Amino acid sequence: MSQNLLEIRQCKIAYKGKQAFDQLSFSWERGQCWAIISASGWLQTAFIETLRGNSVVFSGQISRPFAMDYLEEKSQKKEVNSFRDLMAYVSQAYTFKNKSNLQNFYFQQRFNSSESDEASTVKEYLEDCLGEKKGVWTLASVMELLDLKALKDESLLKLSNGESRRLNLAGGLLKQPKIFLMDYPMTGLDKTTRNNFGGLIKKIQEAGVHVLLTTSAEDIPDGVSHIAELDSRGVSQIWLSNEFPQEPAYQVKKSWDWSLLNELLPPSPSDHQVLVDLRQVSISYGGKKVLDRINWKINPGEKWQLKGPNGSGKSTLISILIGENPQAYSQSIYLFGRKRGTGESIWDIKRPIGFVAPELARFFPANQTCEKVILSGFFDTMGLFKKPTEQQKNLASKWMQFFDLEEEATLLFKSLSLEKMRWALLARALIKKPDLLILDEASQGLDSMQRQLFKETISELSKTYSLAVIFVSHYEEDVPSIVNQTLELQAGKGVLSSKT
Ligand SMILES: Nc1ncnc2c1ncn2[C@@H]1O[C@H](COP(=O)(O)OP(=O)(O)OP(=O)(O)O)[C@@H](O)[C@H]1O
Structure with a gap:
């Protein structure tokens, strides 16, 4: 089993039709948990999408040794077709929809129970995420970990922002990933839940899942071992988390007229x-x-x-x-x-x-x-x-x-x-x-x-x-x-x- 999970070597990368990185290099080893910071949220998303294989790579090389290890191990079970099946991803946007997908007003569908009733419940949603997959995460264990038990029969549309965010993380775990990519996972969480986020990451890692997340320099959770900063060239700086400076590395540069x-x-x-x-x-x-x-x-x-x-x-x-x-x-x-x-x-x-x-x-x-x-x-x-x-x-x-x-x-x-x-x-x-x-x-x-x-x-x-x-x-x-x-x-x- 290779010590290296993933390696990006000198890549020139575009995302959504725009150049993202000129020369991106990044190396992720087993046991490391990364926080990716940047003055540009767009570059952070472009970086995560690159790991997921969703950007255009013009030159350079990306290798994913983790996929080789697990693909060999799992191919007999026919559960995994590509490295993507070994990754889970939570984005910043909530992706829950009601079944009819009619959305005239912003809150109305949520606070009008007849429409909300058309959406799946928390439990149904999680069952869908799990499907036929087998692994360390069960419905019961993710509901326990993310404090969702009391909400299991709630319609998705009735959940508050923080509740939806926790549900997204639970859904990700049920995909039984080896790699869990999280784009600003703490957004919308209240202070107490944010403070406990480090503990959550540690539990996820103890179950053998490698975590990489994007966040702001002010919001690095415990459990993160390495921090990388991005600019349009690529990774501009790397710190061990205990050496990370308290003051943000960048200042407000922009203003309006x-x-x-x-x-x-x-x-x-x-x-x-x-x-x-x-x-x-x-x-x-x-x-x-x-x-x-x-x-x-x-x-x-x-x-x-x-x-x-x-x-x-x-x-x-x-x-x-x-x-x-x-x-x-x-x-x-x-x-x-x-x-x-x-x-x-x-x-x-x-x-x-x-x-x-x-x-x-x-x-x-x-x-x-x-x-x-x-x-x-x-x-x-x-x-x-x-x-x-x-x-x-x-x-x-x-x-x-x-x-x-x-x-x-x-x-x-x-x-x-x-x-x-x-x-x-x-x-x-x-x-x-x-x-x-x-x-x-x-x-x-x-x-x-x-x-x-x-x-x-x-x-x-x-x-x-x-x-x-x-x-x-x-x-x-x-x-x-x-x-x-x-x-x-x-x-x-x-x-x-x-x-x-
Ligand atoms: N239509 C509904 N039916 C049942 N429960 C509901 C409904 N709408 C909201 N709730 C519940 O009411 C509570 C308050 O939700 P609300 O979204 O107002 O909280 P919030 O303070 O905005 O939370 P957050 O900080 O997570 O956004 C939540 O527990 C939510 O599940």
């Missing part, structure tokens, strides 16, 4: 005295109280953080604010001066709100370009289905100029890099000059340079324009400094506080 904001978001007072007023709001699912008598008032221009562990009800609360939770009708909820359930349409509610969540990206039809996605913000639709006016098109061009998206305007939205997608989603949320901007883990998955810029952007946006913000993040360091009030959810109850 803030002076354009005067035109994009000209100063204008809000038309409303109070934007959101929730009075004693409670939401239950099958006897489980997710929100318990929440009171929350948001005035124009206020900057809020909404926090709480995985499954504490943050998304449920947001679904109420953006008009996508059917239980809202029976509650005392005032949105933009109007009581919910008094004949307003879902569009009336959405109009004054800009909303960004990473998963939004997968709700747009495949034929939508970057420009169309941004323009669809005027209509609150997932994609552009109406003809925009010249004025609307001009404004979209100016936002694309601001966020450096001009070259991407006519490219398909789904082909954009993760960071470009995120800026396009922010432009989409802002193009209609909202009163309230809701950012639900909006900078998650971005590299540290881009996260810094995201924070700065939110602060700059609200310098002249009266914009209320709700910022949801499991990462305290991502919260912009202008955010000075907090609603924390704990076991369904809301605790309000303000920073002085």
Whole structure:
């Protein structure tokens, strides 16, 4: 059995039609657990896709001795056809879908039980992942390891982000991999689960699975033995984890032309005295109280953080604010001066709100370009289905100029890099000059340079324009400094506080 698992020698590599690495070399030996960091999330994804055999290699050589060992060992059992069968991969995007695949609104399918019922349950999904494969991981052992037992009969669509992330990891293990590649596996996990992530990696490795993950320099879990940094040439630096410097190796380099904001978001007072007023709001699912008598008032221009562990009800609360939770009708909820359930349409509610969540990206039809996605913000639709006016098109061009998206305007939205997608989603949320901007883990998955810029952007946006913000993040360091009030959810109850 070779000591070497995988070897990349001086490869020139392209990914998704763009050059990724000029001269990539990387060597992975048995017993090593790698964290891959970079100032560019796109390069990290290109690197993982190279290991999976999904990039174009123009020159150089990639060898996968691990596959030879295991293919010989397993070929008698006819379970393995290629090295790909020995690898599991979890991406940053959740890939669960409902059976009919109809997705008109973002949260509605999740909070509307008749549609959710069409999706598989956690157990059914895991059974599918396991299939006929045999190995060390069983349904029971992965559910135990990833704390999924209590959720086994839950529909996939009802899971919170953190719960979905754990399920993705469990599904990966059931493929009985020898190599487990994880693209930013800790995104969406709350602080406690993130802190325990090192222990999880160790258990996975003890079962004979080799782990490589991408992450940010600030988020290297225990259990990682080696760290590599990437740039467009290839691996630029390597550290043993105990020698890794605490300070990130790269600084914020990028900025926008803030002076354009005067035109994009000209100063204008809000038309409303109070934007959101929730009075004693409670939401239950099958006897489980997710929100318990929440009171929350948001005035124009206020900057809020909404926090709480995985499954504490943050998304449920947001679904109420953006008009996508059917239980809202029976509650005392005032949105933009109007009581919910008094004949307003879902569009009336959405109009004054800009909303960004990473998963939004997968709700747009495949034929939508970057420009169309941004323009669809005027209509609150997932994609552009109406003809925009010249004025609307001009404004979209100016936002694309601001966020450096001009070259991407006519490219398909789904082909954009993760960071470009995120800026396009922010432009989409802002193009209609909202009163309230809701950012639900909006900078998650971005590299540290881009996260810094995201924070700065939110602060700059609200310098002249009266914009209320709700910022949801499991990462305290991502919260912009202008955010000075907090609603924390704990076991369904809301605790309000303000920073002085
Ligand atoms: N339609 C539903 N039916 C049953 N349970 C639901 C439904 N929607 C949400 N839940 C449950 O309510 C709880 C709260 O979920 P929610 O997504 O609001 O949490 P969250 O705080 O946003 O979590 P995360 O940080 O992981 O995103 C979860 O345990 C979830 O499984």
